[in-house]
Amino acid sequence: MTSPEAREEAVLEAVRQRREQVNEAIPDELPIKRPERLYEASRYLLDAGGKRLRPTVLLTTAEALADAEPLSTEYRSFPALDESGPIDMMAAAVSVEVIQSFTLIHDDIMDDDDLRRGVPAVHKEYDLETAILAGDTLYSKAFEIMLETGAKPDRIVEALGVLATTCTKICEGQSLDVTFEERTDVSPNEYLEMVEQKTAVLYAASACLPAILLGADDETIDALYGYGLDIGRAFQIQDDVLDLTVPSEQLGKQRGSDLVENKQTLITVHARERGVDVDELVDTDDVDAVTEAEIDDAVAELESAGSISYANETARDLVAQGKDRLEVLPDNEARALLCDLADYLIERGY
């Protein structure tokens, strides 16, 4: 039995190794060309960093399906499960990351956020027009890139269907999120549905796309989609918890900013159901004006309402459920890594 620390270290190393390969592939799939300003803006956030968790899920799932030793196979010419030709699995991985980047650019405009990944948001570094267009360019590029995997046409069609439906759901989720800001009666289930659409579907797509492209059966595809939905929701819930519990320096932004900005999280939704006057937890609407003591008091009140424990438990249950679904996969090292990745999403400190 390996220690939890050793397992987390192994996950981080596995993510890092795949991230390097993904980072190398991005300029190949999305070269800076004319009009340069548009493509530079499109690449700006992609080049600014990111853990590449979704591509890592996608590439590791492919390895598990193929029963291949992790990192032993060329992602650019990955063997299909039947006699059909090799698949450019890296193209699929980049496509998913490109979708993620498009949504971040447009979300930052909608929320008028100034910073992302430690650099100015695209609409701040460039301008509103360029940011809208950069997002739109990434959108169609993701489809172009996914079209180049070399999979059989019926599998490409299915993969593009998943990609298109995923994008639609992300928009629906983002729209729900906006309407939730004006409501005080959002239930935990409604909140989880929103998170499923806004965040989890892209994890679900990442997990099931290699199964589609490689020619796995429907049961496997569905199980992997479910795994992605589960860990994606857990990931978002953990983000909400971290916003309250991790020191500001480590978070890279003010701790408790979700509370200050009256964002709904699973924690506030639960607390409100328990009678906590969530809107009065902090006095100010200004992230720059809030004190650490105010956040401490708010966290203590949410803690005593059982809301933070509730969020932790929900995330843990989702991760357990997601890991169970992986039993459709061959029992191999890559599958174990997908389990550890799921754990990492809720155990990570930031």
Added chain:
Amino acid sequence: MTSPEAREEAVLEAVRQRREQVNEAIPDELPIKRPERLYEASRYLLDAGGKRLRPTVLLTTAEALADAEPLSTEYRSFPALDESGPIDMMAAAVSVEVIQSFTLIHDDIMDDDDLRRGVPAVHKEYDLETAILAGDTLYSKAFEIMLETGAKPDRIVEALGVLATTCTKICEGQSLDVTFEERTDVSPNEYLEMVEQKTAVLYAASACLPAILLGADDETIDALYGYGLDIGRAFQIQDDVLDLTVPSEQLGKQRGSDLVENKQTLITVHARERGVDVDELVDTDDVDAVTEAEIDDAVAELESAGSISYANETARDLVAQGKDRLEVLPDNEARALLCDLADYLIERGY
């Protein structure tokens, strides 16, 4: 030989008949569902009107390819050219119109235009967030709809490739258009390249998509793509001419507004090359402050530099070239209609 008036009347009637069918299909392909506000905003411009020229080109090209009497075939179950099953050609037509609508919503944000099709722009009627999201939703919906034509998988893959590349080019063209606003040395060829990307590629896609979906050969697909590029550029040039020559009441906006707002058109680009000080043609930057007499003087100067004639001639040449390309099609009534449609795009009064 039919008179030009009778031919124009016949084109308008043909457009009207297809428009009615397209208008009926839009709510089926894009129903208002939860979250309602998002889908209402997505449908807002589509429901506000539009000539449906691109779907008309698509549906009429399908008829010409199939050698079918215009309007004699169910668009929802259109016969392929080989033994493969029927094609939902209407889905393809709606997909193209949905792309067009997405670009209008995002363009209006970028230009901060207040009105579109006689109603407030989506970001005015709703808000910025909703307008960005509504455009993004239409984007993925267009792909979802195009996936439902029932064509053979390899043809669907090719069709989606055209759709994705088209969207990328539209973004590139829009980006060029923005950078052109700050330049005074844009050449007519550069301008035409921008128009090709921003406007003409969607006509090109409309003309070649039925050939792809029905299984025509590559020569036919390429010729139809060229036809669309030619008439699409002619369409945009004619728009630029109309902005100067049609009375404001008929245009539905101030005549000469492109000049007032310093927008580049083929006319101003040509005039600048001829030494006209285009920026000084009208004194004001405010569309509400300009007088008809100022516009008259500006038009006279552009006329005497030969710039309006040059634009008219360029559009006429493009239409002639486009019509020549249609010789790959069987000689039938639908092909004649595609020729008349091309003429209509540059003969229309508004």
